[in-house]
Amino acid sequence: MQQHAGAEGHGLVGSRIIGEITASGIEFVVSVPDITTSEGLLRPLAQLKTPRLIRVCKEDEGIGICAGLAYCGRRALLLIQHTGLLDSINAIRGVAVEYSLPICMMVGLLQKEPDVAPRRSKRYGVRIVEPILEAMDVPYHEIEGDADIPKIRSAIEDAYAGSHPVVLLIGRRPS
Amino acid sequence: MMKRDDCLKALARHITDADIVLPVYSTAFDWIAIRPHPLNYLSHGAMGLASSHGLGLALGRPDKRVIVLDGDGSLLMNLGTLVTIGEVAPPNLFHFVCENGCYEANGGHPIPGRAAVDFAGFARAAGYRAVHAFSDLKIFEQQIGAILAEPGPIFIDLKIESSGPQERDYSRIHGAQAREAFREALMSGR
Numbered sequence: 001m002q003q004h005a006g007a008e009g010h011g012l013v014g015s016r017i018i019g020e021i022t023a024s025g026i027e028f029v030v031s032v033p034d035i036t037t038s039e040g041l042l043r044p045l046a047q048l049k050t051p052r053l054i055r056v057c058k059e060d061e062g063i064g065i066c067a068g069l070a071y072c073g074r075r076a077l078l079l080i081q082h083t084g085l086l087d088s089i090n091a092i093r094g095v096a097v098e099y100s101l102p103i104c105m106m107v108g109l110l111q112k113e114p115d116v117a118p119r120r121s122k123r124y125g126v127r128i129v130e131p132i133l134e135a136m137d138v139p140y141h142e143i144e145g146d147a148d149i150p151k152i153r154s155a156i157e158d159a160y161a162g163s164h165p166v167v168l169l170i171g172r173r174p175s
Numbered sequence: 176m177m178k179r180d181d182c183l184k185a186l187a188r189h190i191t192d193a194d195i196v197l198p199v200y201s202t203a204f205d206w207i208a209i210r211p212h213p214l215n216y217l218s219h220g221a222m223g224l225a226s227s228h229g230l231g232l233a234l235g236r237p238d239k240r241v242i243v244l245d246g247d248g249s250l251l252m253n254l255g256t257l258v259t260i261g262e263v264a265p266p267n268l269f270h271f272v273c274e275n276g277c278y279e280a281n282g283g284h285p286i287p288g289r290a291a292v293d294f295a296g297f298a299r300a301a302g303y304r305a306v307h308a309f310s311d312l313k314i315f316e317q318q319i320g321a322i323l324a325e326p327g328p329i330f331i332d333l334k335i336e337s338s339g340p341q342e343r344d345y346s347r348i349h350g351a352q353a354r355e356a357f358r359e360a361l362m363s364g365r
Contacts, residue, residue, distance in 0.1 A: 057255025068231020094220030
């Protein structure tokens with residue numbers, strides 16, 4: 001289990017995050033919109049030809065789609081909100097964890113206060129995310145400031161190299 | 176009404192060594208008895224997700240036909256998949272539902288809306304390129320070859336009898352061996 005404290009203060013630049021995503025060889029972004037990442041990530045990603053954006057109706061669909069792509073040797077990123085992560089726990093359990101598949105999830109922490117660690121948030125739904133991931137043995141990384149952005153590529157590379165899921169927690173709205 | 180075994184035998188005559196097939200629950204056991212093959216994708220991890228795995232495979236391997244053999248209870252658990260597949264519109268995806276009106280693997284209890292739900296209507300409204308429904312085996316046997324030669328996504332509703340409550344050993348379905356065999360077969364280009 002890996003865990004990293006977020007850097008303080010320096011905001012997040014969406015274009016840098018997208019640069020890390022593309023540099024990681026991600027060919028598909030599978031998404032249900034999330035307000036934290038809507039403007040800084042999803043909207044600009046929707047303008048790109050690569051990675052190809054696949055809009056899904058529900059987050060657990062995305063777990064299945066990413067699994068199918070993984071068997072084909074094609075890299076994908078599931079871009080969702082933490083509520084969708086919570087809703088998809090059984091799919092993550094069955095597909096990502098028990099089948100040891102590299103399901104990479106970028107998760108916006110809706111209404112998390114900037115520069116506050118997720119487990120210290122006043123929002124119950126945010127506070128429980130990391131303990132749940134730890135209980136499921138799913139590695140995660142906090143992406144809170146620009147200093148955290150290089151974690152994205154290494155986390156994705158590690159997930160594919162070790163064939164295991166990973167969650168990247170976006171703690172504030174990227175610009 | 177048709178028997179599932181008969182439908183699967185008719186379908187198997189049109190499946191090639193290059194095709195990927197994703198059967199769920201009771202259908203999976205019948206299918207692997209009729210047509211054992213390493214490109215049978217058996218491990219879906221959570222109920223309802225077979226067609227989503229199938230969409231990922233269809234996107235990842237556009238050179239292959241991907242055949243999803245869904246259940247009606249399973250599809251009800253993930254109806255949004257119809258809309259997603261309709262929008263993505265992979266030409267190599269063929270989505271069957273074996274409609275027996277019950278959760279056969281979970282005690283044979285009826286599905287909500289049994290006999291009232293229109294799965295073909297759902298798929299048509301969701302944007303599948305073509306939709307078919309069969310309750311007569313002879314007609315299905317006559318038409319399935321031509322349907323599989325068309326571009327997808329195509330939805331095929333098979334009205335079948337329930338085989339009754341089933342007690343199956345799912346360790347084979349969820350076991351690592353089946354997944355590894357699939358991975359090797361897919362990557363070796365079979």
